[in-house]
Amino acid sequence: MWTVVADVGRTPRAEQVGATRQQILTTAERLFAEQGLYAVSNRQISAAAGQGNNTAVGYHFGAKADLIRAIMLRHTSRIESLRQDAVAAVAGSRDVRDWVACLVRPVTTYLASSGDPTWFARFSAQVMTDPAFRVIMAEEALTEASLRHVVDNLIALLPDMPADVREDRADMVRHLIVHVCAERERALAEGAATSRSTWDETANGLIDAITGLWTAPYTAEPGPPGP
Incomplete structure (x- = not known):
């Protein structure tokens, strides 16, 4: 019983993280395609992806x-x-x-x-x-x-x-x-x-x-x- 409740509790968080990662990937791909790899910073990607935390890209993907x-x-x-x-x-x-x-x-x-x-x-x-x-x-x-x-x-x-x-x-x-x-x-x-x-x-x-x-x-x- 407790295991089921714990799994249900984790699922929304896992889905949120997955959705955030996909939004960052989509946004980064678009910005890189349109502006170039070096013209776009992680901060710009985070902002365009709707992330309040400017370090979101580094947190989810690293370098x-x-x-x-x-x-x-x-x-x-x-x-x-x-x-x-x-x-x-x-x-x-x-x-x-x-x-x-x-x-x-x-x-x-x-x-x-x-x-x-x-x-x-x-x-x-x-x-x-x-x-x-x-x-x-x-x-x-x-x-x-x-x-x-x-x-x-x-x-x-x-x-x-x-x-x-x-x-x-x-x-x-x-x-x-x-x-x-x-x-x-x-x-x-x-x-x-x-x-x-x-x-x-x-x-x-x-x-x-x-x-x-x-x-x-x-x-x-x-x-x-x-x-």
Whole structure:
């Protein structure tokens, strides 16, 4: 009897804490997306999230890096689930485009399903371009088993190329996905016209471009001069 009463007493507090954390995460993501990571202080986030205590962000999340990681984790589990479905649908494919689609469509599908406006794509672009925090994005990506599976299958199908060329193109692909999605998200938020009217069309354009990027010829480095 006493255990039941104690559990009931704790539940509202736990729900309040959970709601506060989610409000802080949503507010921080929006402010970071719109203003940049360093332009926004914990005090500003707390105030915008309706928290009377200016130290609420630090209390719930610790350092800014911890807050950024928590924002990433809010989204990556759902994207991972979508990518698992995409991988299952193309299992055994020998078409580069199929595996490129597994990189792109989970992201665009997630953004399309998240309502309007969204801030995650612009937030991701801010993280990717910040030397101090981009490692967080890389670390979270490496924990996604489906993403590693996609990359392994994609590399196995690519034309033979030097490792440094492959690494350069992988970096280009990451930037294309993040920044094209960020620009479309920004245009939607600002009510601006875009050449791609839906997230699905955005995905098609990205898949076309990235497939071409991965399969394009490369310029071989000249060898050492002869004697």
